[in-house]
Amino acid sequence: DQQVKQNSPSLSVQEGRISILNCDYTNSMFDYFLWYKKYPAEGPTFLISISSIKDKNEDGRFTVFLNKSAKHLSLHIVPSQPGDSAVYFCAARWAGGTSYGKLTFGQGTILTVHP
């Protein structure tokens, strides 16, 4: 039962263009959504987050959009740079229970930015 899904295993874009990474979720109990970036042999690094009460959050080149009715979020990177090449994980925070803060991750999308 995959509650958070990233349906694109990989994405390839040209330097300077926009990268759009997508994520879908099924559980309406998630109250916070996060994007993590991961390089090989390193742990995931927090990138940007959005509360479920908002529809957009921007931080420099990174913008996350949330469509609650569609249970869909996306990460936009503009402009894309070769250093952005990494695996990107979408994650959702569980709002209730005793693990307030437990994250459920998608499978990841490998982003490759070509010079």
Added chain:
Amino acid sequence: GAGVSQSPRYKVAKRGQDVALRCDPISGHVSLFWYQQALGQGPEFLTYFQNEAQLDKSGLPSDRFFAERPEGSVSTLKIQRTQQEDSAVYLCASSLRVHEQYFGPGTRLTVT
């Protein structure tokens, strides 16, 4: 350094051996999480501590998995009688603010 550290970084165990994986969280972080990441997958939740209290262990796959954080700082994940399906990267994360978890580099466990 100021980040989350984990040791060992790599561990090879023969099937049936016990292993212990260590996590040193960021100083002052009360919340600590363990995740398991299989090859090609996203991390999956194993267990959660708030200080020394283990508040959720619902993700531990079997009773061979045990985690502790006796003094509310360093945590150890122990796997008894390792099996091949335990091969994965084990990630530890700590947080001060609930929605930002800081991950360590992980321990890659290979069971042969």
